[in-house]
Amino acid sequence: MSAGFFRGTNTDQVKHVNAEQKIIKDMEKNKRFPDHYSKKVDMAKVSMDVMKPWIAKRITEMLGFEDDIVVDFCVAQLSEPPDKGLDPKLLQVNMTGFMERKAGPFVSELWQHLLSAQESPVGVPREFIDQKKAGMADVLGT
Template sequence: MNLKGTSTDQDVRFGDKEQKLLKKLSFPSSFSKKVDIKKVNMQAMRPWIAERICHFLGFEDDVVIEFTFGLLESETDPRKIQIQLTGFLELNTPQFMKELWDMLVSAQASETGIPRVLIEAKKAEILKKRV
């Protein structure tokens, strides 16, 4: 069987859309910092991520939440994660990703793998309960 023509890789009309978006969009400077997800306590991050996604969507969507966790485990480039989440979070995606990446960078720097913001919030919650 002899096939003729070009593949999608060879045809310029079918270029890599993700690469075009990476060049076109502007991203926060914090995205230049690499995060090793293994150093982050994802169990502590889960409620925060779920709450923020619910906030931006206006309702709880387990599919989007689990998709986000899957992306965090498999992808190391925050710009690509942002592009993948844009279909779900739409205009809120850049804000969510900036907040998330800042939290992940903070968590990575922490000995416990938990972002400082979450630790401070928990301390405040405990103090409030005591009073």
């Protein structure tokens, strides 16, 4: 077959491209990712027992209804094998299919909590600890 066989097409249509990577490149070019996405998270240092309820609560708040499939999908994305590495940009692109415009703010907030959690000796974000302390102080009346 000659090169003229695919008349009227360009190389992007013929070659197999990773659609997610193409979307990420386009979004990077348009500066649609926050700066803190450049920092890596080691999920081994994060307590997922604490993060799972927050993820479920936050997704429910943002969507306006409870959706276990979206929650499970998000948790599964965070539980990928460590050799692949966790990519917040890919997570945002994947969550966009479920959450549309709300995916960006959600993943940004989640990533900030994950960064905070990996710095904590117990794997819990600092904000969660502060909220718990404030709640206990209210209960004790101090």
